[in-house]
Amino acid sequence: MAQKKRGIAVNGRQTVLVVDDDRSIVELMRDFLENDGFRVMTAFDAEEALALFREAAVDCLVADVMMPGQDGFELCRKIRAVSDVPILFLSARDDDVHKIRGLGLGGDDYIVKTASPGEVVARVKAVLRRYGHARNAAPRVLNYGRMQLNFDTREVLVDGEPVALTPKEYDLLRLLSEHPRQVFTYDQLLERLWEGVGDKHTVRVHIARLREKIETDPNEPLYLTNVWGVGYRFEGKPR
Secondary structure, three states, rough: OOOOOOOOOEOOOOOEEEEEEOOOHHHHHHHHHHHOOOOEEEEEOOHHHHHHHHOOOOOOOEEEEEOOOOOOOHHHHHHOOOOOOOOEEEOOOOOHHHHHHHHHHHOOEEOOOOOOOOHHHHHHHHHHHHHHHHHHOOOOOEEOOOOEEOOOOOOOOOOOOOOOHHHHHHOOOOOOOOOOOOOEHHHHHHHHOOOOOHHHHHHHHHHHHHHHHOOOOOOOOEEEEEEEOOOEEEOOOOO
């Protein structure tokens, strides 16, 4: 699936989208970010933020976790399906469970709301620097012979031809291929990719679809192999 392109600086300024149902926090962060030279867009729930993100060029997202309706984690999951734009969570929750979940979903940083606005701005600038360096680096590509995965573009080529994968199929293939010969149980895959929602059949269906798209013979898979009664692993070494 094609990536949504990162924003282009407007009048030399990068754009930060801030979303929080607490208007006082949104206004405070807007003031501090604008004072540091950023262009700021604001939203007060996930639905509004997602609509703005789809319409405008955004360089970075600062999102509250606990919001009415869709929370910040759900917003992150939807944006990660189409873009690698930096995402920072701003949350009142300081427990490790929330931090691990946020970072596991693709967040780039997790900031507790006791942090000063100045610290938040500093961390926005830091993640944008890291992101810029990564974008300017050589493309991250894994080559497995007849199959190549490009992590920057989320493209998969088989025998030189692009293969159309759903976001979930791509995420599943990437997770397994980045850890060759490591066994992932059904429960581990469900937790990592489906947030624990689903069952073995969910995983099996996605594996079967992937095999149809990347294997020479889906009935005799070379890449996605079964570990009977346990789960799956990826066979092969990157070249």
